[in-house]
Structures are given as C-alpha cells and as structure tokens.
Amino acid sequence: MKSTPKICIIDDDYIYRYTVVKKIETMHLAANTMDFEDGEVALAFILKNLKIDSELPDVIFLDIDMPVMDGFQFMKEFLKIESQLSKKINIYMISSSLDPIDIERAKKIHSISDYFVKPIKAEQLQSVFSVL
Amino acid sequence: MEKTTKKSKSKIPYHKIFIEQAPTAIAMFDKNMCYIAASNCWIKDYKLQGIEIIGHSHYDIFPEITQGSKELHQECIDKGIDVFDEIPFTYKDGTVKLLSWNIHAWYVGKNEIGGLFIHTIDITPNKEYELKKARTKEIFEQTKETAKIGTWEENLSTQKVYWSTMVKKIYEVSDNYIPTLTNTLNFYETDQSLPQVSFIINEALHKGSSFDYEAEIITAKHNRKWIRVVGKPEIIDGKVTRIFGIIQDISAAKSARTQLSQAHAQLKAIYNSESISIFSTDSTGVINHFNKGAELLLGYSASEMEHKESPMTFLPMDEVNKFRRDIALQYGKNPDNFSHYKDLPVENVNDTREWTYIRKDGLTVPVQCTVSSVKDDLGKNIGFIVVSTDISDLKAYQNEILAKNQLLNFAEQMTMIGHWQWNLASESVKWSKNLYTIAEVDTSVQPVFDTFFSLVHPEDQPLIAEVVDDAMRDKKFESVTIRLITTTGKTRMVHIAGVAVTNNQGEVVELMGTAQDVTELKMVEKKLKGLLESAPDAIMIINEQGTIQIINKQTETLFQCSPEELLKEFIEDFIPNILPFIKAAKFSNSNNTRQIGVVEELIGLRKNGEEVPISINMGPVEWEGELVISLAIRDITKQKSAERKIIKAKENLEVLAHKLTEQNRQLADFTHITSHNLRSPVSNLNSLLDIYKTTDDEVLKESLFGKFETVINQLTLTLNTLIEALKTKGPHTDEDVEEIEFEEVLSITKDLLAGEILKSGASITSDFSKCSKIKYHKIYLESIFLNLISNSMKYRSKSRKPEIEIKATDLNGNIKLEFRDNGLGIDLEQHGHKLFGLNKVFHRHPDAKGVGLFLTKSQIESMGGTISASSKVDVGTTFTINFN
Known part of the structure; x- marks a missing residue:
C-alpha cells in the first residue's frame, strides 16, 4: 500500500457515519475518512475531482436509502463517469435492508464489490482494507 | 182296313232301305218273325254272309232260339211292348255270347203292329258291357227317330204324288195339301239344291238309278231345312213306273255336321299349329301323325317319325315307367308288365302331366302334355293322341316364383314376420310358414280365427277383438302389439299390422296383414x-x-x-x-x-x-x-342460482383480492419499514454500544450519550408513526364516520396552522361549491387536511409566497378533493415510487421526516380511497384524493 487509503461514507444517517468512523479508529486501521449525507453531494465531489486521484476515495460505503439521491440513483450516475476515472474505487453497498430485492439488485451491478447489512462488522471492515 | 194295310205294307220297303244302312246289328221282322231287312252289321255279327234271310223265318235261321225268346217276341207283337234283355246266345259255330237284346215293335198304322225291330249287341267282354249298353241305347234312340221318317212316292204312270203325314210335317204344309210332280220341286232352294235335285231325279227317271241326296228346302212356312232324300225307282219292262223313298229332316244333323266340320277345321288348325305339338300313335305304339309343332319342338321331322318310331325315341324311360304305373293303378290293372296299348282296350285315358322331352339335339324341354285315347267307331282304343305345349318359360317363371317365395320365407324368418289372410266370407284363414313358427303351431293345423285368438294373452284378447271390430266398421286395420302365448308357453310380443279388403259394395270381405315377432325389439x-x-x-x-x-x-x-x-x-x-x-x-x-x-x-x-x-x-x-x-x-334452475352465487362470489373475491393486493402492498411497505426504518436505528444503537464498550476514552463515552438520545428519539418517532398507521388499518366503527363539512375541517386546520400560515404569509383559497360535505372518518379527514397543507408550506418556494388552492368535486357520488400549491415540486420521475413511503424525504429540509404522506395515504386507503400526485419541480404540486 502506497499511501493511507481514503474511505468515503455516503449516508444520510449521521449517527451511522459517526459509528463507522469511530469503528475504523478503534480498530486502528490507517484510513482517511470523508462523508456525504446523500448521493448527490458525493457525486458532485467526485465529478469535481474526477482527474485528481489524490482527492478521490479508494473505498465508498454507499447507503441505499437516502433523500434527494439514493444509492441506486448514485450508482446509475457513477457508472456513466466510471470510465473517466483513472483510479479504481471499490464500492460497497451498505444498507439496513434485509430485503432480498435490494440485495439482488445490488449484486447485478458489476461495479459494486459487495453488499453489507448494517451494522457493518469488524471482519467486514478488515476484509475491505485487506483487498486494498 | 184293307186300305190301311195296303198303305202300311207299302211302307216296308222304306224301312228296309234304312235298316240295311244302319251302323249296328239291327233286323226288321214281320209279324211272323220273317226277315224284312237286316243291317250289314247284323249279317256280320251273326255270320250270315251269303245266306238268304229276307223272307225267311228268324227261328229257321237260328233254330237254337229258345221257346222263352219266341214267347217274348210274340208278346211284343201282340201287345206292342218294348223289351230290353240280356240273353246268352249260342252261335252256329258253338260260341256262346252274351247278347243285349232290344226288341221294339214297329207300326203300320195307328195301333197296328207290323212286326219287330231287334237290335243286338255283343256284351260278352265284361269291360265293354257298360259301353255297349250305352251305345245300344243311343242307336235305339236313333232308330226310333228314324221311324218317324216320312215316305213319298211318285207314280209316273198316274202322275200322282204321295206324301206321308211326316213329309207334310217336314214341308210344313197342311194335311190336305196335294203334292204334284212339279210343285214338289218348288220347295228346293233354287241356287244349289234345285239344280242338283233336278239332275238326280232326271238320272233316276231315265236310267233307273237309285239315289240318296241331301238338299236344302224352304218350307211352306219359309223355314230353311235340310232334308235327306233316299229314292228307288221301280222298273217294269225296262221302264221306270214309279219312284219311292223316304225323306228325313236332317237340319239338326246337318247343322251338327256343319259344326263338326267347323270343329274339324279348327282341330286341323290346331293340329297344324306350330306352337302346339301333337302326335298320335297307333295301337302298337308307332307314331302315325307328327305335326309341325312337334317337329319344331323335338327337332325330328315328320318323315323321320311317322310309321317308323315310337314316342320312346324322345321320352325319358323313368317318366314313361311312372306314367305306365300311374295309369295302371288308375284303371285297377297290375302295374307289372302293363302296357297302355294292350291293356286298355276301351278305357278313356285322359292324362295330363308334365313330361320332359329329349330333343334330337340332346337338349331337354319341359312340356305340359295331355295323353288321350283315340277310339274307333265302336269305341275301341286304337292308339293315343298326345298334345303337348312347351312350358320352358312357364317353368322358368315357376322357378322364379319358387325362388321368390323362398326369399320371402327367408325374409320372414329374418325379420320374424309372418303373414296371414282371413277371408270373412269363407271363414278361411291362411298363415304363412313363419307365422306357424312364431306361434309355434304345427304346420299341419288348418288355422281358423280362434287358432290365433286363443293364443293371445287373455289380457290382450279384448284389444284384438276391438281392432277386428274397428277394422270391420272403419275398413281400416289399426296395427297393435299384443302378447302371444305360444303353444310351448313362451310369451312373445307380436306386432300385428293389416289391411281390410273391401268388395265393390265397400263391405269388408277379407283382412290380411303381417304379424311380427317384436319380442326382441x-x-x-x-x-x-x-x-x-x-x-x-x-x-x-x-x-x-x-x-x-x-x-x-x-x-x-x-x-x-x-x-x-x-x-x-x-x-x-x-x-x-x-x-x-x-x-x-x-x-x-x-x-x-x-x-x-x-x-x-x-x-x-x-x-x-x-x-x-x-x-x-x-x-x-x-x-x-x-x-x-x-x-x-x-x-338449470339450481345451476342458474349457483351461477349467480358464483358470480357474486367472484365479485366478492375480486374485492377481496383487491384488498389482499392492497394489504400485500401494505405488508411490503411494512417489510420495508421494518428493514429500513426500524432496523437502522437499532443497528445504530448496536454500533454506538459497541463503540461505548470498546473505548476507554471517557470524553468519547460521554459524547456517545448524546448520540444514543438522537437514535432513541428517532426510533420513538418511527414507532409512533407505525402505531398511528397500524391504527388506521383496523376496523372502523360507524361512530367514526359522520357527515363533515369541508369548510369546517379547513377552518380547524387553519386554526392549527395559524402560526405557520402567518410566518409564511400563505394564502389558502377553497371551492367547496360543487361538493360541500362528505360522510367520512372525521379524524382522518382533519389529518389529511393538516398534512397536505402543512407540506405545502414546508416545501414552499423560497422565491414566492405559498398559494394553496383546495377544491372539492362530486361526479355521480364520486367525491374528489384537490390540493394545489406553488411550492418546490418533486421530480416524480425519480422519486414517484417512494413519494408516500415512510421516512422518505426528498428535500434536505430539517423538518422532513417522511411521515406525513405515509400516514395520509394509509388513512385514505383504509377508507377505500386513493391518493395521487402530479408535480413539476419549482412550479408546484397537486395532490388528488379520490374518496370513492
């Protein structure tokens, strides 16, 4: 690993964002975190830093249920710009939904690495970091 | 007396002439039993040829005549009685024959007997007896008739003509008529008879020849008659002095002869016929005649057969033998070695039967053939005449009819039909063979009406009787099915059909029809x-x-x-x-x-x-x-009602299905709610708790409590909303539903939101003119108003003052309510599917909790209505509620 990985959390739930950041910290995983409260603001950030790899995250934890632009709407837009990215971004769908329809739908999207049900577990975080 | 005698004696020569010509053994005697005349037959029978008998005593010629006979003769002469007797007679040569004697007196005048006629017939052969007897009688009758013959005489020297009374009778002249030499001739028919008679008389006068002619006369009463005239001239010194003779009325005989000649001509025609085969045989069985028809039928020529062959040439032996046997038995003869030629001397054979002829070419031909005896004058058989007709065609027809009859029988058996005929006049009943079979009656039984009637089941007998009575009356036979109990006790269903046959008077004379065994049917x-x-x-x-x-x-x-x-x-x-x-x-x-x-x-x-x-x-x-x-x-009454029930049930099911679909959808909502809205705060709590447990940082731990509080508040709100929503799913009581004025609800809402309205400066306009009130759940309706109006103000455009329009419509009881605002609007393309979802928010508004529309929709749907939205971003949103 060349540098400290950038972890991006897109979720409208402020408590959730907080718990994830704190979890990473308590696990002593080396990471820079950033967070967005919905897909729209996250997408705007990526578009803005499309060619600046140092600004772009290595990992995105993407919530499904969000106001304004939800996880799937975000993915739809992200796929349009993915080819322009020089940096590989691993996207993990994170949701409290156990709904198989949601899970199935997420798995069909090639660019999504995995689907985790909230709350995210230590092992899952560990594996996310291990593949970087 | 003297005169009479003389006159009478003068008659004798006439008798003589007649007797000599008689075809039977007859002799004429004077009172002394001396021969006056005898027939040739007599002379032949008594073998007197060459013996002078005229003028000689009968007793001298036959000395063997018994005294009894002599006395009988005398008695006849004395008393004028007729005798018929049968006496054996011994001839000169010693042969004894049984003779039938007919003795009859002849008269010379009234009551004056001139002598006797004696006829004899040899009746020795027993079998000829009856025949001879009949013939004798016939001859005797003829003779008696001849005795009435008229006599005539023409005296040429005195020019006088004498006619006896009988002659006058024949000529139909009066008793005192005086015939002359000339006027006698005037009676003759002028065209043919007169010239002929004139010639004959002339011959007799000039040549003295006897004559015997037949001529036609026209009597004084203009009747045409045929007469036979026999005459004999008396010649004295070479000169004819007188002619005498007899006259006989032969009209009847003549006409009979004419008829005979006609019959003969017809016979000849028949004989010459080509369609009828006729041949005859002589007494030895040799063919002596073979006609054209026979030639054609048999293929032999007359010249091949006549006087050469016997019928055996073309007759099958077995048929001949059978014929001989039948004939022999018929005439009481011994059939062994019987010959119908030799052994039937006088019998009148007349046998008609079918024969098979074998033609010259070897083919056979069936014929109907009559074999009759041919007799001579004396009634003796001298052969046979055989008349036959070809019956090949008839045979063919017969065979055809037989075949058809067989077919009919077969058909009757097959169809189990029998037929019957009942002749009412003769009371005769006929059954076909199959009817016997059906009724199981022996075919030897001659049926009568009762034969059938008694077999009919007692219960059906009145039925049959009625049908018969009706048929008699209506001339129409109504068919009927009855039970028949056969002679073996079987019960059979028999269908009887028939017709009534009527005569010219329209009376029913016969019933006929069929009887079909329909038991199986x-x-x-x-x-x-x-x-x-x-x-x-x-x-x-x-x-x-x-x-x-x-x-x-x-x-x-x-x-x-x-x-x-x-x-x-x-x-x-x-x-x-x-x-x-x-x-x-x-x-x-x-x-x-x-x-x-x-x-x-x-x-x-x-x-x-x-x-x-x-x-x-x-x-x-x-x-x-x-x-x-x-x-x-x-x-299909039940089916119909069932159908109605089914339709009803179907309708109910549809409603139910609709409800279930709705509930299903609501359940899906709940799944969503539990997985998102309940799970996420819980998972947050777990995460926070996890951090709390794993950290030793007291500052962090302290700060976590604030976070716990946030999550708990969020969870509480969600749970409360859910409870609120679940409440709406429950059953509504009638008490909840009441008539509500829209205006009143709006007024309450405005009061509740007075602060907001004032702060935002919103204007709320309403139009409830089309529909002012509704029967609805009051709390729900207030909640709907509150949610929608507050939403409009919450998501108002920052660039303009909120304007809210509320409008109610009633389309045939279908009440609609519209809430229109000029707020931010929602991109329904993106968010439409979660517009009414729980905790769904579309704006980064601090108060957006995603609860209001979720509850509103729950309430509307629980009352059977729907809510929909149309919106344009930055223009405004319209919510339409369809209350139904």
Missing part, C-alpha cells in the same frame, strides 16, 4: 327405456316435425305432466322456440358430426304454467328406421 326398446330412465337428464325423442315420440321419467318430473300429456304432442307446447334451433342445427351429412349441439337459455313450460330454465343437448338418433332427434334436457 321390445326388449331392445325396454333396454332403451331402461337406459333412458337411468339417465340423469330428462330425455325426449322427437321427430323432425317436433312430435314427441319417447320420454323418460325425468321428463315427466321436469314438466310435471303424465306420459299421455306429453307423448304425440308438439314439442313447442313444452319448450317454446326450440324448433328453430333444431332446424338450424339440422342433420349433418357426415357421420362424424353426429352431435347437433347444445342450446342454452331455453324455457320449459310446466303444466301449471311455471317456467323452468333449461339447457338442451341435442343429437340425432335412428329409431324405428327413422332419423329423429334426442333432446337431453336439464333443469
């Missing part, structure tokens, strides 16, 4: 009946005209009629308007589409006028040789 019918009875549907069989032929029990039940009220009746009286269906369906020509079809929605009419909904299944059926239609009729 009836069994089949019974089986069919059974089958029909077991069918669950009412079954009718009708003909094409719509007449009901057969019904089953179920039919009676369906129409509530007795069989009598249904059978033979018109179908449309019970099922109106069915015929068009039958006609429309018609019978298909192809055999595979036998089903006519099903007709629904027809009405059956009961006797009491009640209507029954029915469905009919039609099909063609062959019954009693006729194509008819079977109708399977089903009472």
